[in-house]
Amino acid sequence: MFALVRLLVHLGLQSLKAHRSKTLIVGGLMTFGAFLVVVSLALLESVERGTRQSVVESISGDIQIYDKLAKDKLSLFGGFTFGTEELGNIPSFNKVKDAIAAVDNVRAVVPMGIATAGVKSPGDLDHALDDLRKAVDVGDRSQIHDLSARVKSIARVLLEQQAKQAAITETAASSESKVLLERALSDELWADMDRDPGGTLDWLESKLGPLGEQGNQAFMRLVGTDMPTFEKVFNRVRIVEGTAVPPGARGVLVGKSLLDKRLKFSVAMFLDLVHNERTKGETIATSTVLKETLQKAQRASPRIAYLLPPREVPAVKDALAKELAQPPSTELVPLLSSFFQMDDANFERRLKLFYDVIGPRIQLYPFKVGDTITLSSFTKSGYLKSMNVKVYGVYTVQGLDESIIAGALSLVDLVTFRELYGQRTAVLDDELAAMKKSAGIKEVDRGTAEADLFGGDDDIAVTVKTVEGSGVGTGSSDPVIEKVVRDEQMTFDQNTVGDGLVLSIAVMLKDPSKLRATLAALSKVCEPLGLQAVDWQQATGFIGQITLVVRAVLMTAIFILFLVTIVILNNSMVMATLERVSEFGTLRAIGAQRGFVNAMVVFETAVLGFLSGLFGAGLGVAFVTWLHGVGIPAPADLLQVVFGGPRLYPTVEASNVVAGLVATLIVGILATLYPARLATRVQPVVAMQGKD
Amino acid sequence: MSAIIEVQGVIKDYPLGKLSVRALHGVDLTIARGEFTAIAGPSGSGKTTLLNLIGCVDVPTEGTVVFDGAVTSKLSDRELTRLRLEKLGFIFQSFNLVAVLSVFQNVELPLLLQGGIGNDERKKRVVDILDRVGIGKYIGHRPNELSGGQRQRVAIARALVTRPKLVLADEPTANLDSVTGGQILGLMKELNQQQGVTFLFSTHDHRVMELAGRIVQVQDGRVVDDGKQGKTPTSASAAAPTPAAH
Numbered sequence: 038m039f040a041l042v043r044l045l046v047h048l049g050l051q052s053l054k055a056h057r058s059k060t061l062i063v064g065g066l067m068t069f070g071a072f073l074v075v076v077s078l079a080l081l082e083s084v085e086r087g088t089r090q091s092v093v094e095s096i097s098g099d100i101q102i103y104d105k106l107a108k109d110k111l112s113l114f115g116g117f118t119f120g121t122e123e124l125g126n127i128p129s130f131n132k133v134k135d136a137i138a139a140v141d142n143v144r145a146v147v148p149m150g151i152a153t154a155g156v157k158s159p160g161d162l163d164h165a166l167d168d169l170r171k172a173v174d175v176g177d178r179s180q181i182h183d184l185s186a187r188v189k190s191i192a193r194v195l196l197e198q199q200a201k202q203a204a205i206t207e208t209a210a211s212s213e214s215k216v217l218l219e220r221a222l223s224d225e226l227w228a229d230m231d232r233d234p235g236g237t238l239d240w241l242e243s244k245l246g247p248l249g250e251q252g253n254q255a256f257m258r259l260v261g262t263d264m265p266t267f268e269k270v271f272n273r274v275r276i277v278e279g280t281a282v283p284p285g286a287r288g289v290l291v292g293k294s295l296l297d298k299r300l301k302f303s304v305a306m307f308l309d310l311v312h313n314e315r316t317k318g319e320t321i322a323t324s325t326v327l328k329e330t331l332q333k334a335q336r337a338s339p340r341i342a343y344l345l346p347p348r349e350v351p352a353v354k355d356a357l358a359k360e361l362a363q364p365p366s367t368e369l370v371p372l373l374s375s376f377f378q379m380d381d382a383n384f385e386r387r388l389k390l391f392y393d394v395i396g397p398r399i400q401l402y403p404f405k406v407g408d409t410i411t412l413s414s415f416t417k418s419g420y421l422k423s424m425n426v427k428v429y430g431v432y433t434v435q436g437l438d439e440s441i442i443a444g445a446l447s448l449v450d451l452v453t454f455r456e457l458y459g460q461r462t463a464v465l466d467d468e469l470a471a472m473k474k475s476a477g478i479k480e481v482d483r484g485t486a487e488a489d490l491f492g493g494d495d496d497i498a499v500t501v502k503t504v505e506g507s508g509v510g511t512g513s514s515d516p517v518i519e520k521v522v523r524d525e526q527m528t529f530d531q532n533t534v535g536d537g538l539v540l541s542i543a544v545m546l547k548d549p550s551k552l553r554a555t556l557a558a559l560s561k562v563c564e565p566l567g568l569q570a571v572d573w574q575q576a577t578g579f580i581g582q583i584t585l586v587v588r589a590v591l592m593t594a595i596f597i598l599f600l601v602t603i604v605i606l607n608n609s610m611v612m613a614t615l616e617r618v619s620e621f622g623t624l625r626a627i628g629a630q631r632g633f634v635n636a637m638v639v640f641e642t643a644v645l646g647f648l649s650g651l652f653g654a655g656l657g658v659a660f661v662t663w664l665h666g667v668g669i670p671a672p673a674d675l676l677q678v679v680f681g682g683p684r685l686y687p688t689v690e691a692s693n694v695v696a697g698l699v700a701t702l703i704v705g706i707l708a709t710l711y712p713a714r715l716a717t718r719v720q721p722v723v724a725m726q727g728k729d
Numbered sequence: 730m731s732a733i734i735e736v737q738g739v740i741k742d743y744p745l746g747k748l749s750v751r752a753l754h755g756v757d758l759t760i761a762r763g764e765f766t767a768i769a770g771p772s773g774s775g776k777t778t779l780l781n782l783i784g785c786v787d788v789p790t791e792g793t794v795v796f797d798g799a800v801t802s803k804l805s806d807r808e809l810t811r812l813r814l815e816k817l818g819f820i821f822q823s824f825n826l827v828a829v830l831s832v833f834q835n836v837e838l839p840l841l842l843q844g845g846i847g848n849d850e851r852k853k854r855v856v857d858i859l860d861r862v863g864i865g866k867y868i869g870h871r872p873n874e875l876s877g878g879q880r881q882r883v884a885i886a887r888a889l890v891t892r893p894k895l896v897l898a899d900e901p902t903a904n905l906d907s908v909t910g911g912q913i914l915g916l917m918k919e920l921n922q923q924q925g926v927t928f929l930f931s932t933h934d935h936r937v938m939e940l941a942g943r944i945v946q947v948q949d950g951r952v953v954d955d956g957k958q959g960k961t962p963t964s965a966s967a968a969a970p971t972p973a974a975h
């Protein structure tokens with residue numbers, strides 16, 4: 038038997054040698070196939086591990102559990118639809134927690150809820166007027182002086198802008214606003230300021246205020262969670278500034294990349310962007326995008342002039358004049374304009390100057406760690422609710438510091454989340470209706486109320502107003518009730534925070550490789566609780582599914598390649614069989630069974646498949662090892678998340694090599710089925726019919 | 730001594746498009762063990778067809794071929810193959826050695842197919858038979874490194890290594906020059922006489938026939954003369970319906 042197998046292998050090898058060009062083509066294809074399988078499986082699995090690290094250990098956990106009746110699919114980073122998804126709810130986390138935690142392989146359970154909230158930062162003029170009002174209230178004369186100067190410089194910039202705009206559009210500047218702005222710049226107004234600050238301020242706020250630019254409303258995707266537990270379980274989350282939110286305290290941890298890439302002062306953001314691209318090898322000289330970005334920075338630069346406190350202006354002017362080799366007497370705005378005329382030669386120096394000289398003198402972010410910010414959200418019951426929350430710190434996801442996606446979510450305590458999320462209760466619908474009526478609205482069909490809406494006292498200001506095209510889930514002119522909670526309780530009892538609504542529960546596993554089994558076990562537990570369990574790939578929406586999509590695409594490509602290989606292989610094997618009819622006939626005549634002939638042909642491809650599979654897999658291993666050494670840079674932010682960091686360092690597993698080998702062998706054998714069958718059909722009589 | 734082959738009233742038709750060609754028109758033939766028989770006849774007379782039927786690579790359209798007691802037309806492809814492997818040896822006109830195997834491997838092949846023979850025994854039998862046919866020193870050569878006569882010697886060794894009951898040779902000298910052809914026939918005759926191997930070979934070469942113990946004349950698919958008892962016709966007029974000599 039052994040001798041027979043050896044004979045078959047020998048026959049196979051010899052025949053491969055004899056048909057060299059066929060062997061090279063087919064072997065080459067199979068080598069390439071094995072290489073491709075090994076490399077793509079290694080990359081895919083590395084990417085899956087990368088994505089897993091990015092999302093599982095930063096936010097999602099291995100498994101997410103949420104309401105079975107949810108209208109939308111859970112998607113932690115946001116889905117393709119705008120607004121907050123309908124995820125149903127889990128009325129009490131504590132009631133289901135133990136049942137979930139008891140499932141085998143579950144390491145930790147963390148309650149979660151997603152809400153979208155806007156954080157407002159006022160326009161520069163509003164900001165300055167607000168501060169001025171505060172200074173007037175306390176009678177701080179030097180503050181009043183500084184802020185008056187700031188209001189004046191803003192008015193001057195606005196006036197210039199208006200003039201420019203009028204020149205471009207060739208329409209006369211609105212005389213009304215021109216008059217207002219000129220009055221704001223006049224000495225008599227500021228003389229009035231000294232005499233009657235209150236009255237003057239009223240005029241400024243009501244007349245000048247509306248001329249200022251709108252402030253920014255940035256949207257934050259908030260994940261409400263039990264903060265102490267979260268910080269313990271998600272060990273990729275790093276607080277880079279400030280502190281964790283202490284137990285029982287209301288507060289928010291803001292994603293660093295959200296701050297740096299969405300909320301930062303625009304001029305600084307533009308410069309950061311150019312800097313980033315330059316470190317990746319781009320140059321301003323060759324990139325129109327970078328040129329345009331710098332032009333935007335230049336256009337926005339006058340804002341620096343009025344964000345700077347007047348007493349800081351001379352220092353900035355000195356520094357700029359020195360850099361630009363201009364007399365220090367030059368006005369600030371033209372100095373800034375020249376300063377932002379940047380090129381590859383001066384960019385890094387000027388960037389440093391910007392952050393050394395200008396940065397510390399203006400506020401680069403709309404809020405600082407320690408500030409209390411106002412978050413506004415449309416609650417489930419249709420209120421626009423605003424509440425104040427303290428910013429405790431800034432966090433990043435380890436290895437993904439630069440990624441906007443990884444830092445897109447901000448973390449907030451559960452109590453604040455529940456307030457922002459809101460919940461409709463029947464009892465309060467009536468109260469809301471009554472309230473709306475008293476506010477002069479005849480009928481409000483969407484009238485709903487929240488459990489705690491009227492539980493407060495005078496701290497809570499409730500207004501009813503019509504917001505044009507404003508809200509999430511609101512018709513364009515629906516009346517909206519806005520509730521502003523200004524001085525709410527800033528603490529709560531951490532121990533009872535689980536006795537209440539959450540939207541989902543993150544489950545972290547002891548052994549992530551047993552995900553499938555645990556998911557099945559959890560699903561069984563969840564079913565009677567009215568919950569569903571999904572793996573992290575589903576729970577993270579499109580990010581988790583990128584790998585699934587890439588896998589599907591790659592597998593399809595490999596499948597097609599193999600189909601092509603099978604066809605080519607089949608054809609060349611059929612040709613080879615026809616050439617060997619006399620050989621097969623002779624073997625049959627001297628007593629070889631059909632099975633032997635069949636085995637001969639199959640062995641031949643099996644030998645070729647095995648050798649080229651081994652060779653291709655070897656090349657694949659070498660290639661992946663090389664990639665592991667150099668790392669594949671993530672070209673886009675999204676890919677950083679998928680790669681689990683700025684670079685992917687793929688590794689190859691033994692299973693990848695086995696898969697490559699098995700795949701080529703299967704392809705080889707499939708391709709041989711038909712030619713082998715042909716060979717067995719060769720009749721022994723052909724041996725007798727002379728030569729060929 | 731019982732006959733190894735009994736051919737009785739055999740008709741063989743070959744399909745040819747919608748028609749069929751009758752290659753054998755009712756042939757009767759008996760071959761006894763130990764005979765050295767030539768089938769003679771011009772090209773197209775049906776020699777190969779007859780050998781195919783006797784060699785169990787084909788079955789008759791009508792009539793029976795009884796090989797060593799078995800009616801071939803009643804056997805399956807598997808059984809026929811087994812029969813060829815165990816009881817028959819083939820020598821072909823164009824040698825039909827496996828090009829990618831060495832001389833040794835070519836001769837070893839039938840023994841491997843048979844199985845059940847130990848390594849040493851197998852090697853010994855291959856080497857012995859190669860020595861016997863005079864090709865012992867070319868044991869590691871490839872067929873394409875040998876002359877036609879040497880190749881046919883290897884083919885004879887391959888046919889004999891399994892110790893078959895009957896060796897069939899279809900025009901074994903047709904591709905050889907006359908001197909070499911004579912030597913090959915001489916070798917076959919020697920093996921027949923010394924080891925009692927039964928040979929049945931076809932030829933249209935008269936000098937080759939001279940060595941035959943018995944000459945069966947075939948013409949147009951019929952046996953026209955069965956020169957039993959080894960008498961060789963001296964005349965070349967094979968077509969003449971001469972009475973069988975005794």
Ligand SMILES: Nc1ncnc2c1ncn2[C@@H]1O[C@H](COP(=O)(O)OP(=O)(O)O)[C@@H](O)[C@H]1O
Pocket residue numbers: 743744745750751752770771772773774775776777778779
């Ligand atoms: N496979 C076949 N198909 C059709 N006709 C055949 C086939 N083999 C042989 N014949 C015909 O049968 C007759 C006998 O042929 P064959 O046995 O090869 O003669 P020989 O071997 O004496 O030259 C010839 O007429 C030949 O054309």
Ligand SMILES: [Mg+2]
Pocket residue numbers: 773776777778899
């Ligand atoms: Mg013939």
